[in-house]
Amino acid sequence: MALCKLPKFSTELCQNSLISGYVKYLVKRSSSHFVYKPDENVNIQGEKTKMNMFQAINNALDTALRTDPKAVIFGEDVGFGGVFRCTLDLQKKYGKSRVFNTPLCEQGIAGFGIGVAVAGTTAIAEIQFADYIFPAFDQLVNEAAKYRYRSGNQFDCGKLTVRAPCGAVGHGALYHSQSPEAYFAHTPGIKIVVPRGPIKAKGLLLSCIRDPDPCLVFEPKVLYRAAVEEVPVDDFQLPIGKADILVSGSDITLIGWGTQVHVLKEVAAMLKDTHKISAEVIDLVSILPWDVDTVCKSASKTGRVIIAHEAPLTSGFGAELAATIQEHCFLKLQAPVTRVTGPDTPFPHVFEPLYLPTKWRCLDEALKLIDY
Amino acid sequence: MVKTFNLCKISVVMALRNSVLRTVPGLKKIVFNNGLRKSSSRLFSTEPNFPGAKTSWTEKLQFTETDSYAPIPVFRVMDRQGCVIIPDEEPQLGEETLLKMYKTMVVLNVMDKILYESQRQGRISFYMTNYGEEATHIGSAAALTLDDLVYGQYREAGVLMYRGFTLTQFIDQCYGNIDDLGRGKQMPVHYGSRELNFVTISSPLATQLPQAVGSAYALKGSNKVVICYFGDGTASEGDAHAAFNFSATLDCPVIFFCRNNGYAISTPVDEQYRGDGIAGRGPAYGIHTLRVDGNDVLAVYKATQFAREYALKANKPVLIEALTYRVGDHSTSDDSSAYRSPKEVAEWAANDYPTKKFRYYLENKGLWSEDKEKQLVEQTKKDVMIAFGAGEKKPKPKWTEMYEDVYKFLPPHIRKQREAMQDHVKKYREHYPLGSFQK
Numbered sequence: 001m002a003l004c005k006l007p008k009f010s011t012e013l014c015q016n017s018l019i020s021g022y023v024k025y026l027v028k029r030s031s032s033h034f035v036y037k038p039d040e041n042v043n044i045q046g047e048k049t050k051m052n053m054f055q056a057i058n059n060a061l062d063t064a065l066r067t068d069p070k071a072v073i074f075g076e077d078v079g080f081g082g083v084f085r086c087t088l089d090l091q092k093k094y095g096k097s098r099v100f101n102t103p104l105c106e107q108g109i110a111g112f113g114i115g116v117a118v119a120g121t122t123a124i125a126e127i128q129f130a131d132y133i134f135p136a137f138d139q140l141v142n143e144a145a146k147y148r149y150r151s152g153n154q155f156d157c158g159k160l161t162v163r164a165p166c167g168a169v170g171h172g173a174l175y176h177s178q179s180p181e182a183y184f185a186h187t188p189g190i191k192i193v194v195p196r197g198p199i200k201a202k203g204l205l206l207s208c209i210r211d212p213d214p215c216l217v218f219e220p221k222v223l224y225r226a227a228v229e230e231v232p233v234d235d236f237q238l239p240i241g242k243a244d245i246l247v248s249g250s251d252i253t254l255i256g257w258g259t260q261v262h263v264l265k266e267v268a269a270m271l272k273d274t275h276k277i278s279a280e281v282i283d284l285v286s287i288l289p290w291d292v293d294t295v296c297k298s299a300s301k302t303g304r305v306i307i308a309h310e311a312p313l314t315s316g317f318g319a320e321l322a323a324t325i326q327e328h329c330f331l332k333l334q335a336p337v338t339r340v341t342g343p344d345t346p347f348p349h350v351f352e353p354l355y356l357p358t359k360w361r362c363l364d365e366a367l368k369l370i371d372y
Numbered sequence: 373m374v375k376t377f378n379l380c381k382i383s384v385v386m387a388l389r390n391s392v393l394r395t396v397p398g399l400k401k402i403v404f405n406n407g408l409r410k411s412s413s414r415l416f417s418t419e420p421n422f423p424g425a426k427t428s429w430t431e432k433l434q435f436t437e438t439d440s441y442a443p444i445p446v447f448r449v450m451d452r453q454g455c456v457i458i459p460d461e462e463p464q465l466g467e468e469t470l471l472k473m474y475k476t477m478v479v480l481n482v483m484d485k486i487l488y489e490s491q492r493q494g495r496i497s498f499y500m501t502n503y504g505e506e507a508t509h510i511g512s513a514a515a516l517t518l519d520d521l522v523y524g525q526y527r528e529a530g531v532l533m534y535r536g537f538t539l540t541q542f543i544d545q546c547y548g549n550i551d552d553l554g555r556g557k558q559m560p561v562h563y564g565s566r567e568l569n570f571v572t573i574s575s576p577l578a579t580q581l582p583q584a585v586g587s588a589y590a591l592k593g594s595n596k597v598v599i600c601y602f603g604d605g606t607a608s609e610g611d612a613h614a615a616f617n618f619s620a621t622l623d624c625p626v627i628f629f630c631r632n633n634g635y636a637i638s639t640p641v642d643e644q645y646r647g648d649g650i651a652g653r654g655p656a657y658g659i660h661t662l663r664v665d666g667n668d669v670l671a672v673y674k675a676t677q678f679a680r681e682y683a684l685k686a687n688k689p690v691l692i693e694a695l696t697y698r699v700g701d702h703s704t705s706d707d708s709s710a711y712r713s714p715k716e717v718a719e720w721a722a723n724d725y726p727t728k729k730f731r732y733y734l735e736n737k738g739l740w741s742e743d744k745e746k747q748l749v750e751q752t753k754k755d756v757m758i759a760f761g762a763g764e765k766k767p768k769p770k771w772t773e774m775y776e777d778v779y780k781f782l783p784p785h786i787r788k789q790r791e792a793m794q795d796h797v798k799k800y801r802e803h804y805p806l807g808s809f810q811k
Binding site: 108117149156191289 | 552555557558565566576579581584585586588610611618779781
């Protein structure tokens, strides 16, 4: 598995500038399909400071280690700061026994993390790319998710959180671009969240770390540097299972998560400015459990729904939303619930611009629905 | 080009220096101090400097293979007649402990026999016996403390029994009744007990290995070890590799206890691996390793005790491979005569059976007799039958228990599914076995 990963920098040879240069290049190459706009109306009191998403995650991890003296962070290359800099300086600050590298083995990382959590210690595991979470699928699906249930609540691994960078990044191709949330959404017993920016990333990560159930956090890697906003420096948590209405509207509902939310916000602006159509944009935030009430309330109000995600269409999480919406809002719908997603192909390299559910594809579908 | 030339020149110089150093060892220090480039002085040492291994050079090309070193020997205390071979190696166990160990082995045998037959009669859905491997359970369990955390595979009921799990608790789990600690959710023999620090068994093989390592990491410094049992077949899973490697690199006080009983269902060990068993892999991971006669309860005890002491003192893993033989079928869903001869099984049962061997030892010490044996077997049969009868009569947990403990708190979507099912069951109650569940 290791050999297939993006250029990986060993601790000894790596220069920070090399990494940051690489990530900058990566972001520059990839940020064309969306425009990041910070959250408006953030209702969190206290001091705030400008952070990008990897800094906000780093800040959340720092907060978690500070407030829980037994919490540990581990994974491949997390010791020197992580290939995306999310664990920067944490080993220096908290020591090698609390922030450490593991051997290169995802099933081991997940299994080890479960064991740490079973013994009552907070375990924060990192899978270097969500594309490489599949070797850990058995541990996460058969073990982590079922631990409490199968033991009659005698044992659990609720103190486990697994972080994994996910989603398109411009040139990540098959194994540095995937969005595997739907595979895990079919698994009772785990919780799954996807942040859309720095504030969300910090608040959700802290919630997941402290939640009594095992959680997966899929972090859209293209946002690590591209997304910058004023992040509260204090300890705060944001709810799991709660969707956010980012733009209020009355004609059509656009639902997405992660990076796609920013695409949809642009689509809403285009619909409003060019076509005088009022779109409501919902960030689902939490994949499992997901916020049926917020989604169905909006769908009932607008009567038209587009769900957009980067992952392939067939059995993507959009299918779950679409089925639920038609069941709950049947009499209110004025057009079929429509999904704009990646095609049912592997995630390609040079064809990425035509693979993604771009704002143009979303706009096109939205206009079709309005005219339905 | 210039750069390449320079590099070549340096390597030539190095080669020359190395050849000089090899013939004139006294020069080593001087050359080091006056090296061409101080920062890379280690590259001028005579030994290989690769970060991947601390080793020496050789100019002879040859394979390292299984015959390059002798197989790891099997540690034993007793012979097949229960006689201690080297008196100094006999563990100094009190009469009470010895009898507790033996009695647990007998009770386990009797329970196995009755539950196996009850499955054959269709009274429980599934069962797995422990025949032939009683010494691996009891010997290791006796060498641990109740605070040590146990992760098992499924054929370690003796460990749980030694720790105090009652016949009633075993049977309640197999029935999945109202008193089952697992709330009727798993197949029979998937035991677990928080109170006894025995992590609930799950069916996927080897998943418990890296988990045991994680728990050992978390428990480091608490004067507890984690022991993790698994079979020779399970050791082929990727999770076993993950666990061995993580335990070594992360310095975890875990004892990996492999029950090598010769078979994984129908697959004999020569189709499972071609190295020196499971023990042969330990040193390759940098793990201290022991191989022990799994039919010799005293040898297993000593090995586990030795492993525990070292694991605690050094904060490092130990691998124990207990060689034994699976005398019973794999499970009640298996007929082992389809892939091995009943004669082979009978030979093991007759000539090298752990309970028998231990009984000889106790009789030699005057601690056991035919009368005592008869009495214990009869009493245990009665006890098992009573627990069995009671277990069978108990209702299953309330059916809505099905929705509990998926998460710590019931989420709205599962609550809705439960409510929908409650409405359905009200309408169609005659089509569901509601009578067997608690009201």
